Amino acid sequence: MPGNPIGVQPQLAGSLERAAAGRRTLAGYLFLLPNFSGFLLFLLLPILFSLVLGFCEWNLLTWPPRFIALQNYRRLIADINFWHYVFNTIFFMLGIPFGIIGSLMLAILLNQKLRLRNLYRTIFFLPTFTAGVALLMVWRWLLNTDYGLMNRCLIAAGLHGVDWLNRPWAARFAFLLMGFWTGVGGYNMILYLAALQNINPELYEAAAVDGTSWWDRFRHITWPLVSPTTFFIVIISIIGGFQSGFSAVYLLARDTNSQEAVTTIDYYIYENAYHFYRMGYASAISWFLFLLVFVFTLINWRYAGSRIHYD
């Protein structure tokens, strides 16, 4: 409280100030209370519970869970299936660079003064907006071996139809394609569009006067200036990539020949928890997943973060 404008005695001012500070503190806690109680009950408490469960064996029926120290983690390291699913999860992340290139390309095309620009943008964003179980149903039908759109197109083009969801590599490819189709015109494209609109056009004019080629302009102006966006997208995609796949596997590949080939870590956690009732083991896997996410984000931060150009 600067100065003493109303001429109250210093002692009284001090106590008033203390009372006001007390009120502010109380207000702070009260404002925080609704959210913080949720944070405590539905995030912090479960996190701690999960940490404990990771060291236990528990099938939900008996109480209490049996403490088995590090056995879940030992078992994890020896679990060939698990490493297979880690491989699958990382394999699906190979789609990320293609998605990023596609998004940037679409954003560059849409950054021109074109007629129907907004219409294109709307159509490209539609799959992202509608993504979910319903869209996966559509894909189930698209990928149908005998009557699906994909195979009809292939046959119309004079090729052979593919048994998409029953052949491991075909299913993997289909999943990559599905991810690419859903995401390429989504958040990443919108972010790139925003980044491109922030680039000063004078930079391109100056470069054009110097007679540089389009590739040079892309390499020396566009790419460095959108690099913070690229960095953000890479981090978000990797964090998301490690945790994805549950719905797609559940709805498209469950009980098919390709289930093993497309199962991701996320699905394996679900399977262990709700099919085999291995709550402890599932928790251990989920902590391993956290570790993976954490390490990859850290690596990104260290190696890519230093090369980013910020204005």
Next chain:
Amino acid sequence: MTDPAKILGPLDDTAAPPSARRRRRLLALCSHCFLIVVAVTMLAPFVWMVLTALKPPGQAMQNNWLPTRDFVVVDGQERMVTQRARLKDGAGVYRVRLAASAAGPREMDVSTDRLISVGGSETHFLLTTGEGPAAGTASATLVRKLVPEKFEVHYEGAAGQDPITATMDEARVITRISPQWDNFPTAWTMSGVFGRAFINSLLVCSLVTLGQVFTSSLAAYAFARLEFPGRDNLFMAYLATMMVPGAVTMIPLFVILKSLPTLLNFLFHTDWFGVQLFVKYWLASPVREFYGGRLVGLDSYFALIVPGLFSAYGTFMLRQFFLTVPKDLEDAARIDGCGAWGVYWNVIVPLSKPALAVLAILTFMGVWSDFMWPMVTTSTPAMQTLPVMLQAFMGITETQWELLMAGTLMVLGPVIVVFLIGQRYIIEGIRLGSVKG
């Protein structure tokens, strides 16, 4: 494909020489071609879904693209073919629906491929009875040829049915594009809980969105502007937990919810928390009952809604936005006698409407399409949300793709309409949210 130098370059057309202008136009044309190809690829699955949803039963598994119906001309009128079969010798047989008589609608089986000769004379024109392909044969007799390719026939029909005399055209099956609108009501009733799932999804999504925006904005205001001991440490705790995958908390949360009724009953020495809710309501004269799930625990609105009422991410995003609201306005409000709540409600909320809208949109989208959590916490059909219901519906339809697609379209349709109406606002909001957060 195009000259990307032009794509990247500035777009000032006024001073350009004619050759450059021509190149620019060519470039725009090429861009359009490419963008149209991409747009068609994006839309194709949706179009395919709609086309399939409108097909008559079984036609999804035939090689035509559009939903069609076959008609046969009987008595000068086109009659819809309700069923088709092929005889051993390759002749096509069609079951057509005749106009309703006093005894109700009547069906007749006809072959339009050619006259089917029985006993050496081409007198028998039609075969089988109206009660299914295996019900035995009765034949219609050729009465006379009126003109070439037009016949009068006499159809006995099944026992107990009046014989029919009709004229019909030979070798004429007319195929018309004809959507099967019936697929929608059929899918709706077949699932049984379609309407209920809509209500559940709407209820859960709106309450979670409202609650999350409200609690997150309160907490964000506290973190951004109020001073109290431990504030920054608490905020760091929020940030740290944002790294933890949802899979980590899902299992313990499930376990907690599962045991919550027992736990609460034990703590409070009652059996109150195990009850199931039945809400009576009067719409028409009979009193109806609405099953509201359990009070707490699995299969309850509590499980679907309450864990979603707060969000570390939302708090973080809104805090970043609130920090940009000018402090002068807040001071002015304080001088006017506003307390913390007054400042929040009269200054922060009105000035942060875009950010609040972004959080609302993202939350609604997230909850609407969430699959795993509602699936593991609900087992009663009445408590399912749309994604879970659709997944269960997939199990019933088996190979009836037209019904599955009709159901899918009923789920996706409202979403697509909402998106088309609000797309500019939604996309702009997402852009703002992503850049700020």
